[in-house]
Amino acid sequence: MRKIPLILDGDPGHDDAIAWMLCRASDKLSIRAVTTESGNQTIEKTTYNARRVCTLLGIDAPIAMGAPHPLSAAPVTAGNIHGTSGLDGPALPEPVMDTVDLAGWELMANVLAQSEEPVTILATGALTNVALLLKNRPEVKEKIGRISLMGGGLSHGNWTPAAEFNLLIDAEAADIVFRSGIPLLMSGLDVTERALVLPEDFEAIRRVDNSVARTVADWLDFFFRFHRDIGYTGAPLHDPVAVVALLHPEILTMKELYVEIETGGKWCRGATVGDFGGITGKAPNVTAALDIDRAAFVRLLIEAAAFYA
């Protein structure tokens, strides 16, 4: 079976790291490059985390530091959720690889230009690198097969009542990507807050008993703390849902939808406005995941953890 060439673009981040754990464990995906975004922490921290996570998981692909800040907005980070390092919790190996001397979008462009088949991008942070790629190298757009992204929320937000963090912090980049015509798989808060992993599931993953499984369980312990304090019964594993959309769409409820990004607004900057009523008459630009079979999702996590002997 031919593997799908994949670029990992994210801001690890506990849930980014677990998403990458799923990707590395899959025999359907071939990771060609890793690029970082600022978001869960500063670009320096998320890039260091990306190198540590790739070392832990054995991801052997070039890593490039992404854009240091959003296209035009001031940078925002989420240290309240992911800690000072952006990936607090268990000790991680020191990186065995360095970054390549290219901007994130430049590495993306090189991988796309060299690939004979369409490349998928897994975007689990802000969309700054992808937007820069589309602005600077529009000719490689046709080499992007699709983008599976974690971001937005059709019914509600999290960083503001209307907007989700990843798309809010660079709403202009999100707007460029949503208007690009590239096939988009959107896993927003509608589905990712239902991808709840419960403390008993953390222990099932820990019992897989290898270094990756134990680290994932410890990440979940840390990631759950913030969410428990605001009323969650488990850790909502946002970013891994974007991997599920690529590998196991059969456990998701999906809907084709026209979605626009609000870049202005007093309350709604960064909001994903979905045309549920078909009012605009515009063709869908997004396949949005709206629900997930939670038990099947947890089984996928346990199976993937068992890949790392």
Place this chain on the structure above:
Amino acid sequence: MKVYIDRDEGSPAALSGAEVILALGPLTTVAKAWEQGLLKETHSILVMGGSAAWGDVTPAAEGNVFLDPTAAETVFHCGLDVTMCGLDVLRKFAPSDKEIHMPLRQMVGELYLERPELFRTVRCGVHVETEGAAARGKTVTDMESDKKFPDRDITVVLDVVTDGTAQ
């Protein structure tokens, strides 16, 4: 209880003396009446518009609020007891958005005033998007968001039930 039905057609002065305002149209007149200090007798306003879910005239906005978002934001935050009885529940009474007309809004509003126990409601924060493009006119609620508005004093009507167990 002196209920005044407002269709956004009369003068703001017509609202003075109303204890309850049942607002069936855009909120321009009600907002003006509030700004002119005419609502001294009024204790509650039932807004038969807005939407916690999606809109009807744009993907984000319900028609009455979309026509005057600034007036709607003024009314929602005037400090009186405000209830948003919009598309979320009106859609339970109509086969499609096209059939949500003023007589239906009045019927549902009067039923709510008379038999509030038939409706499922939630107390939350609501703000109206008065700027922007795609989301202009959206009534943003914080009922499902991790992040809440500081002011959470609006009643939003979500559903109607027939066995009287909504509350």
